[in-house]
Amino acid sequence: MDDDDLHPLLKAYEGLPAAVAGAGRDPVNTPMIRHWCEAMGDGNPAYTGPAAIAPPTMLQAWIMGGLSGHEGRAQAYDELLGLLDDAGCTSVVATDCEQEYARPLRPGDEVAFDTVIESVSRRKTTKLGTGYFVTTRTDVRVGESLVGTHRFRILKYAPASTRDRASTRDRAPTRDRDRSRKSEEPPALRPRPVVNRDNAGFWEGVREHRLLLQRCAACAVLRFPWLPGCQSCGSPEWDTVEACGEGTVFSYVVLHHPPFPAFDPPYAISLVELAEGVRMVSNVVGTPYDKVRIGMPVRLEFREYDDELTLPVFHQVSQEVTG
Structure with missing residues (x-):
């Protein structure tokens, strides 16, 4: 189905609910605020003491459903994603989010929210593949008072490598198809940072x-x-x-799922504490994922993944035994 036929079907979902009468699983609370601030290295005194408020950027944290999800997810959103799956847009990546704050949240506030499908773009071609940007808008309330709005945007797409192989297969003679199967496929590109x-x-x-x-x-x-x-x-x-490049692994997680063409799970994603005292998320390269440890000394290096993308990563510092 081409875009002229599909896009009107997708546009019909704009304005329909994606979640109705959702509720935060926990009230706004001091322990979660403390954990957030420690993880982010945010020492703002506004987030401590008897008059503490929650960091505004925690808005989404209070409405996350955890592994079991929320009740009240609307059928329209699943139907929209199903249409995109049927059109070959079976992969998904989160692209960005926007937040607006109406008033601070304070410990004890109980949040509720409603989410609508705000917009579906026309078909777009990106370096990841061809697909559609879907934006949802979540209004977060305490009682009848709006406290903030969270917009979340995903790209549902057909991976470029898959699309290109299918297009070539449809056009090529049988002997060319056999030759194509034997040829080495170009590596998938890593996602670009949002600058x-x-x-x-x-x-x-x-x-x-x-x-x-x-x-x-x-x-x-x-x-x-x-x-x-x-x-x-x-x-x-x-x-x-300029950071000196020395650091230690403060924390890490091992990602097993979902698979993504540019990565080879399982792999470790590390929170590195730099010698200067700040922390950043990166990869520890050259070390098996199951050998990464908290407290591991690491050193900065810059790795070029393609002609356009250079990323700061870290490698383990060898522990020399003396004596």
């Missing part, structure tokens, strides 16, 4: 093989990831310092 005005300087540094951290010009606190303002004092003024 915006707040983090462009970081990615410019990566291209130059420099890991740049932001430093508040008012209180000198370092921060990562890059943000438009200081988490400690709120100042919008900042400069940068």
Whole structure:
């Protein structure tokens, strides 16, 4: 089915509910705020004490359904994804999210939410493949009061390698098909980072093989990831310092599923604490996933994955035995 036939069917789902009368599994609470701030390295005093508020960026955390999910998921969203599956768009990747905050959340607040399918794009061709961007909008409330809005966007797509093989197979004579099967397929591309005005300087540094951290010009606190303002004092003024590249594995998870063409699970995703005190998510390369350990000393390196993508990764520092 071509886009002119499919897109009107997809557009008909805009405005329909994706979740109705959802409720947060737990009230806003101090332990979750503390865990979040520790993981993010956010020491803002507004998030502690008797008058504490929750970090605004935790908005989605209070409405996540966990492994068992939420009750009240609407049929329309599943039907929309089913149409895209039937059209060959069987892969999915989260692309970005946007949040708007109406008022702070405080410990004890019980949140409720409704989610609608806000928009479905026309067919788009990306480096991952060809598919459709689907955006949902979630309005989060406490009682009748709107506290925030969360927009979440995914790309449902047919992987480029799969699409290209199918197209070639349809056109090629039998002898060419046999030859094609024997030829080596090009490796799938890794997803591109989302570069915006707040983090462009970081990615410019990566291209130059420099890991740049932001430093508040008012209180000198370092921060990562890059943000438009200081988490400690709120100042919008900042400069940068270059990280020395030494660090340790603060935490890690091993990803087994879902598979993705550009990766080969299982593999470890690590939270590395740099010598400067900030933490960043990256990969530990050259070490089997089941050998990564908390406290492992690592050193920065820059790895070029293709002509356009360079990423900061880490490798284990050898432990030399003396004596």
